[in-house]
Amino acid sequence: MKKVSIDPITRLEGHGKIEIFLNDDGDVANTYFQVPELRGFEKFCEGRPVEELPRIVPRICGV
Amino acid sequence: MAKLKLALYWAGACGGCDVAVLDINEKILDVANLADIVFWPIALDFKYHHVEAMPDKSIDVCLFNGMVRSSEQEHLAKLLRAKSKVLVAFGSCACFGGIPALANLYTRAEIMERAYIEAPSNDNPNKTLPQTKTQVPEGELTLPELFETVLTLAQVVPVEYFMPGCPPTVDLILKVVNALATNSLPPAGAVIASNKTLCEECERKKEDKKITKIYRTHQIIPVPEKCLLEQGLLCMGPATRGGCGALCVKVNIPCRGCFGPPAGVPDQGAKLVSAVASIYQANTDEDIARMVNEVVDPAGTFYRFGLSNSMLKKKRLQRR
Numbered sequence: 001m002k003k004v005s006i007d008p009i010t011r012l013e014g015h016g017k018i019e020i021f022l023n024d025d026g027d028v029a030n031t032y033f034q035v036p037e038l039r040g041f042e043k044f045c046e047g048r049p050v051e052e053l054p055r056i057v058p059r060i061c062g063v
Numbered sequence: 064m065a066k067l068k069l070a071l072y073w074a075g076a077c078g079g080c081d082v083a084v085l086d087i088n089e090k091i092l093d094v095a096n097l098a099d100i101v102f103w104p105i106a107l108d109f110k111y112h113h114v115e116a117m118p119d120k121s122i123d124v125c126l127f128n129g130m131v132r133s134s135e136q137e138h139l140a141k142l143l144r145a146k147s148k149v150l151v152a153f154g155s156c157a158c159f160g161g162i163p164a165l166a167n168l169y170t171r172a173e174i175m176e177r178a179y180i181e182a183p184s185n186d187n188p189n190k191t192l193p194q195t196k197t198q199v200p201e202g203e204l205t206l207p208e209l210f211e212t213v214l215t216l217a218q219v220v221p222v223e224y225f226m227p228g229c230p231p232t233v234d235l236i237l238k239v240v241n242a243l244a245t246n247s248l249p250p251a252g253a254v255i256a257s258n259k260t261l262c263e264e265c266e267r268k269k270e271d272k273k274i275t276k277i278y279r280t281h282q283i284i285p286v287p288e289k290c291l292l293e294q295g296l297l298c299m300g301p302a303t304r305g306g307c308g309a310l311c312v313k314v315n316i317p318c319r320g321c322f323g324p325p326a327g328v329p330d331q332g333a334k335l336v337s338a339v340a341s342i343y344q345a346n347t348d349e350d351i352a353r354m355v356n357e358v359v360d361p362a363g364t365f366y367r368f369g370l371s372n373s374m375l376k377k378k379r380l381q382r383r
Binding site: 013036059062 | 073075076077078079080081082104105106107108109110111132133135136161162163165166168169173174175177178182193199200201202204206207209229230279280281316319359360363364367
C-alpha cells in the first residue's frame with residue numbers, strides 16, 4: 001500500500017505528522033495523525049509551588 | 064551581495080522563541096531583505112526532505128530553538144548542523160535545557176506513565192504507550208524514540224553561538240540581525256547577551272546583604288526599589304547572565320535565571336545556593352534547618368531553566 005507522509009505539519013504551533021495510506025486505486029484507505037513529542041509538564045509540574053506555576057506553564061505553548 | 068540563507072527550527076520547544084522572532088515587528092522586513100528563509104516550520108511549508116536535499120553548508124545561519132530529547136530532534140540537530148555554516152542555540156531550551164529539562168528529575172517511564180495513563184484527561188483503559196513502531200492494517204507507523212533525559216543542543220552537535228533567554232529578547236535578536244547585515248558576528252563560541260550578571264545590571268538598591276527569612280512570592284509584597292534577595296525573595300540575579308533588560312525584576316518579580324549562568328560559572332544553581340548561604344543569618348543548626356525548609360523547591364528554583372546544563376544534569380537512575 002502506498003504511503004504519503006506529511007512531516008512535519010507546518011504553519012501551526014506544535015509538532016505533528018500525518019501518514020496517508022493509499023489503496024491500489026490511489027484512493028485514501030486510512031490516515032493517521034501522530035504527535036512525535038513529549039516534554040512531560042504533566043509530571044514535572046507536580047509538587048512545584050503553586051505560586052511558581054504561572055511562570056512555568058506558559059512554556060507549554062508560547063505562541 | 065547574494066542574500067543569506069536563514070533557517071529556523073524548533074526541537075523540544077513551546078514556540079515562544081519563534082514568536083520572539085516575529086516580535087521584532089516591522090524589522091522582520093529587514094530580515095526578509097537580508098535573507099531568504101529556507102526552513103521555518105511554524106511559518107513556512109518546507110518539509111524535512113527539503114532540508115535533507117540541500118547541499119552541506121548551504122544554509123548560512125540556523126537559529127535552533129528547543130531542547131533535544133528524541134531521535135527526531137537529534138536527527139534535525141545533526142542535519143541542520145551539517146547543512147549550516149553557523150548554528151545558533153537560540154533560547155534557554157537549546158542553550159541549557161530550559162523548563163523542559165525539569166523532566167530530568169524523573170525517569171522517562173515516570174513521565175510516560177503520568178502523561179499517557181494517570182493524567183485525568185486520558186481515556187486509555189488498555190494503558191497503551193507510544194511505540195517507535197506500530198503495525199496498523201495498512202502498514203507500519205513510526206514515532207521517534209524518546210531519550211531518557213533532556214539534552215542541550217551543544218551536548219549533541221558543535222554550536223557557534225548561544226542566545227539565551229526564555230525567549231531571547233527583541234533587543235538581542237535585533238543585535239544578531241544587525242551583525243548578520245554588517246557581517247560582524249562575534250568570534251565563535253560567544254554568548255550573545257551581557258557579560259555581567261543580572262545583579263550588576265539591576266537598578267534596585269543593595270544595602271543589608273543579610274536576610275533572616277526566605278519568603279515565597281505570595282507571602283510578601285516587595286518594596287519596589289530594594290534588592291529582592293535582601294527582602295527574602297529568592298532572586299537568581301547573582302547567578303544569572305544579564306542582557307535581558309531586567310524584565311522580571313523591574314515588575315517586582317524575582318529572576319528565575321532564564322539567561323543561564325554568567326561567564327565563568329559552571330553551575331548556576333550552586334552559585335545561587337552559595338550566594339544565599341552567605342547572606343542568610345544562620346548561627347545555629349536550627350537556623351540552618353529553618354533556612355533549608357524555607358526553600359520549598361530547591362531544584363525547581365535554582366535549576367528552573369538549566370538542569371541539562373548543570374553539574375547534576377539529571378536524577379540518578381536506579382541500578383537494576
